[in-house]
Every structure is written in structure tokens, then in C-alpha cells.
Amino acid sequence: MLEVSELLAIVQYVVEKGLQRGADEVEAYASVSTLTEAVAENNALHTASKVVEGGVGIRVIRGGRVGFSYTNSLKEEDILRALESALSIAEHVPKDPWWPGLPGRYVKYPRVGKLYSEKLANVGIEEVIEYVREMLGAAASRRELTVVYAGADVSFGAEALANSSGIEVWGKGTSASLSIEVVASDGSSVTPSVHCFEGSRVEIPDPEPLTRECVDKALKSLKPVRISSGRYEVLLSPYALDSLIGYTLAPALLGDNVVRGKSPIADKVGEVIASSEITIIDDGTLEGGLGSSNFDGEGVPTRKNELVVKGVLKGFVYDNYWGRRAGKGSTGNALRATYSSLPKVGFNNLMISRGSESVESYLGSAKKVLLIDNLQGAHTSVPETGEFSVVAAPAWIVSKGEFVAVKDVMIAGNIWDLIKSVSFISREVKSVGSFVAPWISFKEVPVVSKS
Amino acid sequence: MVLSGLPDTAAKVVDWAVREGASFAEVRIDKYVLTYFSVVDGVVKDVVAGVESGASLRVFYRGVWGFSSTTDLSTEGLYRAMNYALASARALSAQGGTSSVCLLPSRDDFVRADVKVSVLDVPFETKVRDALELYKVLVSKDYVKSVTVTYMDGAGESLYVSSDPRFIRQEYSISWLGVSVTGREGERRASVGEEIGSTDGYTIWSRWLQEELGAALLNRLEGQLRGKSPTSGIFTVVLAPPAVGALIHEAFGHLCEADLAMSGSAVKDLRGKVIAKEFITVVDDPALPGGFGTIKYDDEGVEAKPAYLVKDGVLRDFMVNREYASKLGVEPTGNARASTYKAPPLIRMRNTVLAPRDYALDELLEGIKFGYYLVSISGGETNLDGTFHLGLQEAYEIVNGEVGEPVRNLSISGNSLTILRNAEAVGKDLQLHYGRCSKGQTVLVSFGGPHVRVTNVLIGAGGG
Numbered sequence: 001m002l003e004v005s006e007l008l009a010i011v012q013y014v015v016e017k018g019l020q021r022g023a024d025e026v027e028a029y030a031s032v033s034t035l036t037e038a039v040a041e042n043n044a045l046h047t048a049s050k051v052v053e054g055g056v057g058i059r060v061i062r063g064g065r066v067g068f069s070y071t072n073s074l075k076e077e078d079i080l081r082a083l084e085s086a087l088s089i090a091e092h093v094p095k096d097p098w099w100p101g102l103p104g105r106y107v108k109y110p111r112v113g114k115l116y117s118e119k120l121a122n123v124g125i126e127e128v129i130e131y132v133r134e135m136l137g138a139a140a141s142r143r144e145l146t147v148v149y150a151g152a153d154v155s156f157g158a159e160a161l162a163n164s165s166g167i168e169v170w171g172k173g174t175s176a177s178l179s180i181e182v183v184a185s186d187g188s189s190v191t192p193s194v195h196c197f198e199g200s201r202v203e204i205p206d207p208e209p210l211t212r213e214c215v216d217k218a219l220k221s222l223k224p225v226r227i228s229s230g231r232y233e234v235l236l237s238p239y240a241l242d243s244l245i246g247y248t249l250a251p252a253l254l255g256d257n258v259v260r261g262k263s264p265i266a267d268k269v270g271e272v273i274a275s276s277e278i279t280i281i282d283d284g285t286l287e288g289g290l291g292s293s294n295f296d297g298e299g300v301p302t303r304k305n306e307l308v309v310k311g312v313l314k315g316f317v318y319d320n321y322w323g324r325r326a327g328k329g330s331t332g333n334a335l336r337a338t339y340s341s342l343p344k345v346g347f348n349n350l351m352i353s354r355g356s357e358s359v360e361s362y363l364g365s366a367k368k369v370l371l372i373d374n375l376q377g378a379h380t381s382v383p384e385t386g387e388f389s390v391v392a393a394p395a396w397i398v399s400k401g402e403f404v405a406v407k408d409v410m411i412a413g414n415i416w417d418l419i420k421s422v423s424f425i426s427r428e429v430k431s432v433g434s435f436v437a438p439w440i441s442f443k444e445v446p447v448v449s450k451s
Numbered sequence: 452m453v454l455s456g457l458p459d460t461a462a463k464v465v466d467w468a469v470r471e472g473a474s475f476a477e478v479r480i481d482k483y484v485l486t487y488f489s490v491v492d493g494v495v496k497d498v499v500a501g502v503e504s505g506a507s508l509r510v511f512y513r514g515v516w517g518f519s520s521t522t523d524l525s526t527e528g529l530y531r532a533m534n535y536a537l538a539s540a541r542a543l544s545a546q547g548g549t550s551s552v553c554l555l556p557s558r559d560d561f562v563r564a565d566v567k568v569s570v571l572d573v574p575f576e577t578k579v580r581d582a583l584e585l586y587k588v589l590v591s592k593d594y595v596k597s598v599t600v601t602y603m604d605g606a607g608e609s610l611y612v613s614s615d616p617r618f619i620r621q622e623y624s625i626s627w628l629g630v631s632v633t634g635r636e637g638e639r640r641a642s643v644g645e646e647i648g649s650t651d652g653y654t655i656w657s658r659w660l661q662e663e664l665g666a667a668l669l670n671r672l673e674g675q676l677r678g679k680s681p682t683s684g685i686f687t688v689v690l691a692p693p694a695v696g697a698l699i700h701e702a703f704g705h706l707c708e709a710d711l712a713m714s715g716s717a718v719k720d721l722r723g724k725v726i727a728k729e730f731i732t733v734v735d736d737p738a739l740p741g742g743f744g745t746i747k748y749d750d751e752g753v754e755a756k757p758a759y760l761v762k763d764g765v766l767r768d769f770m771v772n773r774e775y776a777s778k779l780g781v782e783p784t785g786n787a788r789a790s791t792y793k794a795p796p797l798i799r800m801r802n803t804v805l806a807p808r809d810y811a812l813d814e815l816l817e818g819i820k821f822g823y824y825l826v827s828i829s830g831g832e833t834n835l836d837g838t839f840h841l842g843l844q845e846a847y848e849i850v851n852g853e854v855g856e857p858v859r860n861l862s863i864s865g866n867s868l869t870i871l872r873n874a875e876a877v878g879k880d881l882q883l884h885y886g887r888c889s890k891g892q893t894v895l896v897s898f899g900g901p902h903v904r905v906t907n908v909l910i911g912a913g914g915g
Contacts, residue, residue, distance in 0.1 A: 048517055048542060081502075094579065146715045183835055190835065192835065229683075262633050385640045410862075
């Protein structure tokens with residue numbers, strides 16, 4: 001495995017070569033990664049894998065024309081070939097009249113804690129397998145349960161980025177996650193699948209509470225009843241919020257959608273767009289955050305961006321291109337999935353602030369709440385308008401703390417109405433990947449039942 | 452493209468894995484040239500040119516699988532990756548696994564792509580100009596606020612070497628284009644899209660004219676901007692071929708993927724049972740000409756054969772890979788597909804269609820006092836228990852047996868088995884459509900069918 005300093009030497013070399021070959025601007029990104037993973041399917045251990053890979057992505061600009069190419073090798077000859085290919089594209093592609101230049105040097109970078117663990121970086125497959133075995137054992141002990149999927153993965157990554165405007169950054173990180181999907185069956189009916197996820201940057205999460213949560217939700221989903229259509233108070237879990245917000249509210253906060261007229265709140269900065277309890281930030285500097293890093297995919301320092309504060313819209317997230325097109329500059333939100341793709345505007349850690357009461361206390365006193373743990377079909381929402389119509393599964397009617405599973409339930413509405421009708425925000429928060437949210441309930445939500 | 456020397460090296464690495472105790476081993480090597488770009492509101496962006504090559508290595512060892520992939524195709528690189536796969540499988544098999552694998556007779560084959568115009572022979576400027584032409588058609592209307600056209604093509608060759616032993620080389624030359632249009636009129640906003648593709652090189656623009664594709668999308672967008680909101684409730688609907696294909700793929704096909712079926716999907720115990728009327732046949736057919744799922748061998752080197760999910764109303768085949776063919780004791784169907792060499796193949800659909808029968812569209816509409824004509828689905832998903840939810844991006848009212856006004860933001864939901872049982876008449880016009888399917892990995896698929904009439908469908912409105 002290469003050292004980070006070697007990756008830095010590679011990207012510096014590419015920038016120098018690119019300028020020599022006549023490019024106006026050059027950006028090089030190199031990364032190496034190791035992924036160690038074990039999965040079980042249908043109640044049995046199934047596949048273990050280890051993949052080591054790396055590569056270099058190169059962006060060059062000539063007269064406002066942008067070309068990109070990459071190689072999945074770290075050999076000099078392959079890297080130089082990729083550079084030539086990027087240069088050749090920059091000759092043939094039409095000029096981008098909006099090209100603002102690559103980001104320039106930044107003096108100060110955050111030093112975000114808990115993003116790397118030496119132990120995770122050197123984890124063996126045997127240890128990763130042990131976690132899957134534990135999840136499987138705990139869930140498969142009940143006859144009515146099927147573990148559709150249980151997986152543990154640990155990844156290590158090192159990266160370096162340099163550009164011709166003076167940016168030179170490098171770093172390494174680790175992360176680990178567990179996920180499990182369970183269905184329960186009592187002979188007469190099968191529950192919808194129940195998913196649970198837990199991730200960390202510095203350790204493999206504890207499988208015991210995760211498995212218990214998942215098993216508990218699956219068993220509680222048996223013997224569902226139908227409910228009548230009407231308006232209900234609806235409590236959405238962080239999983240359900242991740243799905244709904246991800247396809248409705250979140251796209252409206254992305255700078256490219258704002259500039260392109262695809263965000264319905266593009267002209268609403270300073271206005272009230274949500275209940276006063278709602279605060280949403282994007283924080284790339286969250287200690288141990290699954291989406292945290294010291295710099296983004298273009299080498300720009302990450303930071304904490306206030307998006308909605310106490311219901312008032314404060315701003316949006318941008319990468320360098322769309323930020324400069326909007327006249328604002330980058331907010332440190334260029335995300336680069338791999339060396340083989342260009343950076344795109346995205347969230348680092350999209351976070352909704354917590355409230356003060358616990359979920360248990362809220363459900364214990366509420367007369368009748370539709371608790372929704374997950375949603376299907378949120379990707380059919382219309383981000384341009386915020387309209388959604390989604391299936392709730394699994395879901396329960398909770399009255400004074402008593403749970404009754406429900407089936408064939410849909411909720412429909414508009415996200416911009418929904419977030420103005422908040423009735424409760426929990427003090428517990430959960431990370432679903434890089435989305436961090438509490439449980440939130442909403443008043444008078446239209447519920448359609450196939451009864 | 453030449454994979455010179457690689458078949459011999461791959462064979463040696465496979466032999467070595469077997470000597471180390473694997474009961475089955477395979478190496479799949481992919482080499483391809485990729486072009487990608489998007490046209491974002493008229494500006495050509497995100498242009499990527501790549502030459503990719505890499506290998507997927509997999510072993511079956513005492514009831515479990517080990518996997519690795521590498522981009523280092525040297526002899527040493529392939530041995531190292533095979534060793535990762537073997538070591539992983541050994542660690543996992545410590546207590547023995549319960550899986551199995553179907554071994555096949557030896558085979559040696561070379562499948563050439565039937566290429567009309569190689570994507571490698573078309574200059575980059577031509578591809579950009581063609582995509583810009585579609586953009587120009589779309590921005591001709593004032594209500595169009597934003598257009599993204601995304602183009603991708605790939606030409607290459609894959610080499611499959613297994614311990615059966617099998618040596619299979621397959622060529623391909625594929626182009627794909629996706630377009631998304633956002634519009635605004637007053638306070639109404641909407642977005643619609645379409646995907647097209649071809650498997651015989653750069654032929655998309657001889658099969659779809661920019662003018663026609665653009666006009667169809669504008670009509671679709673107008674429907675979403677100016678249409679009525681649907682009435683929530685239970686109605687009789689007529690589905691058009693693209694909606695039938697997406698519904699069959701999304702709401703039923705996934706349930707019949709053997710891995711999902713056996714983990715408890717709604718069809719788990721229904722093989723051999725009558726689940727629909729006798730005129731209903733659903734087939735995942737790798738032999739339909741020109742589909743994204745038209746293949747001779749799958750990514751496990753298995754001959755691709757049609758899987759009759761429903762034959763004359765009876766649930767018949769599950770789609771299987773080598774593993775599930777062995778577990779279920781059935782003939783392999785060749786449904787194992789991988790997105791790239793970086794991932795092990797999963798059970799995936801190919802070209803999934805509802806077989807045509809004999810009704811004309813006006814006969815299907817006849818007698819419906821009020822209902823909905825559902826043309827195109829924007830997306831959706833299905834849970835294992837068969838509950839599904841699909842959003843429509845083009846739909847109309849049916850009033851007194853005729854297609855009426857457009858309806859915006861409509862969704863349908865229910866249970867797949869119920870909707871299949873409620874299909875009461877099938878049209879005669881088969882169409883094939885192109886798209887992508889995600890199941891952790893994204894692969895290109897085709898889907899389709901004729902027009903179909905279905906009773907008792909739950910219609911939802913997206914609010915607003």
C-alpha cells in the first residue's frame with residue numbers, strides 16, 4: 001500500500017506535466033483504497049471479499065474548455081496516457097462560457113477529529129466476518145425471522161489532490177458499517193423488510209443493539225391491520241426522513257439546482273420556509289461524521305454551512321463551479337465518489353437539529369400517531385415542487401405507547417407544507433450514512449389506505 | 452480489442468485456486484473504452500474519456516464464496532487478487548457454509564457484437580452535436596427551464612474463464628442516452644425524462660429522431676404542468692407498453708429473482724400455482740433482438756435462456772444464477788449480471804416483457820366510464836411482500852371509453868400479485884424500452900409489453 005506522501009508526489013507531478021504540455025489549468029486527484037467485507041444472505045454466511053485499488057483522475061483546462069480522464073493504475077505511463085486523453089478532450093469539447101477557474105489556495109483547513117483509526121486500517125477479514133456471524137446468530141435464533149441480508153464492511157482510503165492554483169492537500173480515513181435486513185413471517189403473512197444501519201469512522205459498531213432493534217421492529221410488524229384514510233399525526237423515523245428529505249427538500253438546497261432554476265426555494269433566502277423548530281445545517285467538520293473530511297473533492301476546506309435556522313432559509317451548498325456561477329464561491333461541498341468521476345455538488349453531513357423530548361415520552365402520551373419507520377417510492381417525488389406520494393412500511397399506529405402494525409398505507413403531500421407543520425422533534429438523533437436526523441412528527445398529514 | 456495472453460494467465464490462476472481447494476473458480480476480465488458527457492442547459496460538461504480494464508475473481512470454497520477484483524492484469528496481479536478471494540473464503544468457511552454451485556460442461560466460444568456503426572468510429576464532436584440537437588428541440592418552449600442530456604457509450608470485450616472449464620469471449624458496443632427536462636408555468640413545476648439505447652453501436656439517432664423524442668417529452672411535460680390532479684381511489688386503468696414494462700420489471704420481476712424469492716418474497720411458495728388468468732405470460736427473454744439484456748452468455752459464463760416467470764397464468768420459473776440453480780435443482784437461466792469487473796454478479800433481469808395477445812387499444816378502453824390511461828412510469832420500487840409503489844410521469848383520464856385530459860403527479864400502489872390477477876385483457880402491440888436497474892449495482896435492462904387493462908388499481912395523488 002502506498003503512503004499518502006507518494007500520492008502527493010504523483011498529483012504534483014501530473015500538475016507540473018500538464019502545465020508543460022500546454023494546459024492553462026490542471027487538477028489531479030489520486031486515491032488508493034482497501035475494502036474488506038463480509039455478507040450473509042438468507043440466514044447463511046455467503047461471501048467474503050477484499051479489494052485493493054487505486055487510480056488517478058485528471059482535469060485539464062485549455063481556453064475555457066474542460067477535459068477529464070482517469071486511469072485505474074498508478075503507473076507513470078498510464079497516468080501520462082490519461083493526461084494526454086484529458087488534454088485531447090479539452091481540444092474537442094465546446095468552450096464552457098461559465099468556467100470560473102479552479103479553486104485557488106486556502107490558508108486554513110479544519111482538523112476534524114476521529115476520521116481515522118489505525119486498527120480499522122489494518123483490520124483482517126476474520127474480524128469482519130465475526131461481526132456478521134454475531135448479527136446472524138442473534139437474528140436467526142427466532143424461527144419466524146429470516147435475515148435477508150447482513151453485512152459488515154471496513155474501508156481504508158488515502159487521497160491527495162493538487163491543482164495549478166496552488167492547492168495541495170492529502171489525508172487518510174477509515175470507516176466501518178453494519179447493515180441488516182430482516183423479514184418476519186407467521187405462516188399467514190410476511191412483513192415488509194426492515195432495515196437497520198450503523199456506521200463509524202473509528203470502530204466497527206456494536207452489532208448487538210442494532211440486531212435487537214431490527215428484530216424487534218420485524219416482530220412488531222406481524223399481524224398488520226388496515227386503517228381508514230384521513231389526516232393523521234405522523235412520526236417519521238430518521239430512516240424515513242432520509243428517504244423523504246433526500247428526494248424532496250435536500251435537492252432544493254443544492255447550488256446547481258438553485259442556479260439552474262430547479263429549486264423551488266431559490267429566491268426565498270431570508271424567508272420562513274419551515275416551522276421555527278427546524279434547523280438544518282451541512283457540516284463537513286463533524287467529529288467522526290460519516291461524511292466528514294478536512295477538504296472536499298476539489299481541495300477546498302470543509303466547513304459548517306447554515307442552511308435553515310429556526311425555520312428561516314439561510315443559504316445553499318456549492319462546489320467551486322456553481323458557487324462562482326452564483327457569485328458566492330464554494331462552500332466546500334464538491335463531492336468526489338472515486339478517482340474516475342468528476343466532483344459534484346453534494347452534502348458532507350446533512351443534519352437536522354435535535355429537540356428536547358424523548359421518542360418514548362412522546363409516544364407514551366400521544367393519543368394516536370402513525371409511526372413510520374421507512375418509506376418506499378420516495379424517489380418518485382417531484383423535487384421541483386416537493387410533492388410526494390409514498391408507501392409507509394413498516395408502520396404502526398401508536399396510542400399511549402401501544403403499537404399496532406398497519407399495512408397498505410400511503411402518505412401524500414408536499415414537503416414544503418409538511419415542514420411547516422412540525423409537532424415534535426426528538427432529542428435522540430441517528431446517522432443514516434451522512435444524514436443525521438432526529439425523529440420528527442407532523443400534524444394533519446393526508447394518509448391514504450387501501451381498505 | 453485484443454486480450455492477448457490473458458486467457459492463458461487466467462486459466463493458470465483458476466487452476467491454482469482449484470489446487471488450493473476451491474471447488475469452483477472463475478476470472479472475468481473486462482476491457483472497454485468509455486465516453487461520457489452531459490449537456491447541462493446547453494453547456495457540455497463532465498466530459499469523461501476512459502480506458503478501463505480489470506478483473507473480477509471469485510472462488511467457491513466449502514459452501515461459501517470469496518471475491519476480489521483488481522486492475523492489475525499482470526500474472527502477479529491476478530494471482531494476488533485470487534489469493535485475496537481464496538483467503539477471504541477460507542476465513543468465512545471456518546464453520547462450513549451452506550451454499551452450493553452449479554458446474555457446467557466445458558465450452559469455448561467467441562461472441563462477436565453485431566455492430567452497425569462502432570461507437571469508436573464516431574467522432575466525439577458528432578456525439579455532442581447530436582445531443583445538442585435534442586437540447587435545442589426541448590428549449591424551444593418557454594415553459595422549459597432546465598434540460599440535462601446525459602450520453603454514455605462503451606465498446607469492449609469481456610473474457611470469462613472458469614474451472615468448468617469454460618472460455619468465453621464476448622464483444623459489445625452499447626450507447627445510452629438519458630434526458631431530463633424541468634418546466635415551470637406559473638406556480639406549477641414539473642420534471643420528466645426518458646432513456647433510449649442501442650446495442651449495435653452508435654445507432655440511437657437512427658432509431659429515435661431528436662424532433663420526435665423532443666416532441667414526446669414536451670407533450671409529457673405539458674401534461675405534468677397543465678394536467679389535472681388525479682382523484683385518489685380505486686379505478687380501472689389501461690397501461691401503455693412503457694408502463695407495462697416498468698410495472699412487470701419493478702413490481703413483479705424482482706420478486707421472481709431467486710435470491711429475493713427464497714428470502715421470503717411474496718412468490719416464494721407459488722411455483723406451479725395459478726396466479727393470473729390463462730392469457731398472462733411474463734418472460735425474461737435474453738433473445739429478444741436489440742434489448743439491453745440481449746446476451747448469449749451471462750457474467751457467470753452460463754448460456755442465457757428465457758425464464759418464464761408466468762406461463763399461461765401459472766408461476767413457472769425463478770431467475771437463477773449458478774448458485775440458485777443448484778439450490779433449487781433447476782436448469783440455470785443465465786441471469787447473473789455484474790455492473791463492472793469491480794463487483795460479483797447478482798441475479799438480474801435482462802429483457803422482461805409481458806407477452807402480447809389480441810386486443811386493440813380501443814377495445815381495451817371500451818366500456819370504461821371513468822378510469823386512467825397510464826403511459827410512462829418515472830420510478831418506483833417493490834417490497835418483498837409484493838407491495839409496490841410507482842410514480843407516473845405521463846397519464847390521462849379515460850372518460851366513456853376514450854383517452855381524455857392529461858393528469859399530473861399520479862401514483863399507483865398495491866400488491867403485485869393482486870394487480871397481475873386483476874389484469875383482464877392484453878393487447879397485441881409489443882414494444883421494448885430501455886433503462887437502468889439498481890440492486891446495489893446498476894445494470895442496463897430492457898422491459899416492455901403491449902397495452903393491458905387492469906381493474907381495481909389504487910390511484911394516489913402527490914398532493915399539491
